[in-house]
Amino acid sequence: MSIILGTLQQGILFGLLAIGIYIAFRILDIPDLTAEGSFTFGIAVSAVVTIAGHPLLAILAGTAAGFAAGILTGIFQTKCGIHPVLAGILTMSGLYSINTWVLGEQPSINLISSPQNPVNTVFSIFEEMLSGIDKDIVRLGVIFVITALVSLILILFFKTRTGLSIRAAGDNDTMVRASSINVDRVKILALAVGNSCIGMCGAIYAQYQRFADINSGAGMLVVGLASVIIGEVFVGKKGVTLGIIFAVVGSVVYRGIIAAATYYDIFPAYMLKLVAAVIVAAALTIPAVKNRIKLAKSKKAIKNAGSVKAGEQNA
Incomplete structure (x- = not known):
């Protein structure tokens, strides 16, 4: 039961x-690589603010950190003319140093009482x-309510x-620009909103595991992509509401x-990121x-049709 609750959480x-x-x-439709940096940024900010005695504010602070990271990537892309992939890499790389500074110039801190x-x-x-309810159920309830509210708002x-x-x-x-809409501003906002969700995830995760590590964001982009793609298996690409x-x-x-794979020893824990990548x-x-x-089928059909026509002409 605890495994099921932990998985759901x-x-x-x-x-x-x-x-x-x-x-x-x-x-x-932008390959944003900021995710790994903004996730760790949310973790780092949340951990520091939580230790200061403000756990609820820590979640908002982690969300704001992700929002700021998204704005920076958006500015790189739109105002500086940097390729989206490189813009995300630049932000992610810069955030490594910022996250280390936020954590007090150390690779990790714990939130254990x-x-x-x-x-x-x-x-x-x-x-x-x-206090009368199982702690795992309480945790699940808190996470579910936050995620449901964020999903509804989005x-x-x-x-x-x-x-x-x-x-x-x-x-x-191009069509949107012709409609007198500021596309640059729209893209910056979208990247900020997306990374604020990622920052919030990191902020809550820091309190969930009571630990903050500078390398926590490694591979999170692939994990997120795997989740999105698995979700699309059920409904395909049918609108934003179902997509979220x-x-x-x-x-x-x-x-x-x-x-399940870990429980049944199908593969060791260090293989998780490889599975997501696959x-x-x-x-x-x-x-x-x-x-x-x-x-290939079209070419074969055309070839067969040509052969039939040539045969008719010879006859």
């Missing part, structure tokens, strides 16, 4: 990461308030004029796959393979 929590990746990768240094997290607060946001502008910019930014919901579902399924690579390769098969 992490799956729904990392659903925030998947939503952030979905906004950039699917809605805006002791009599001399009590550290409250958002989870411990609700566990004390709901679904409503992408139905507003600004949200529709972001969606249109992802489909055809099933990005979270995909995250839960991904965590379930990992938990899932993403396979999913991104399938459309190209389908197109090649379709093209």
Whole structure:
């Protein structure tokens, strides 16, 4: 039971990461590599503010940190004319130094309570308030409520004029420019919103694991992509509302796959990132393979039609 609850907790929590990746990768159609830096930025800021005695504020601070990282990447892309991939790499690389500085120039800090240094997290607060309920269920409830609220807010946001502008910019930014919409501003906002979700995920995760490490973001981009792609297996690419919901579902399924594989010793824990990479690579390769098969069938049909016509002429 504890394994199932743990899987649900992490799956729904990392659903925030998947939503952030979905906004950039699917809605805006931009390969944003900022994720690994903004996730760690959220962790670092949240850890420091939590230790200072403000766990609820820590989540908002981590979200704001991710928002700022997204703005920086957006400015690199739009105002500086830097390629989207390189812009994300620059922000991610710069954030490594900033995150180290935020953590007090050390690679990691812990949020474990002791009599001399009590550290409250958002989870411990609700566990004390709901002392009669199992702690794992309380944790799951907190994570579910936060993720559900964020998902609902984003679904409503992408139905507003600004949200529709972001969606249109992802489909055809040339047409959007012709409509007198500031595409640069729209892209910056979208990247900021996406990375704020990633930063929030990191902020909550820091309190969830009571630990902050400078290398926590390694491979998170691939994990988020894997979650998005698994979610699309259920509904395909059918609108933003279902995309956001099933990005979270995909995250839960991904965590379930990992938990099952680890529990049954199918592969060791250090292979998790490789599994995510294989899932993403396979999913991104399938459309190209389908197109090649379709093209080969078309060529064969044309060739057969030509052979039939030549035969008729000879007859």
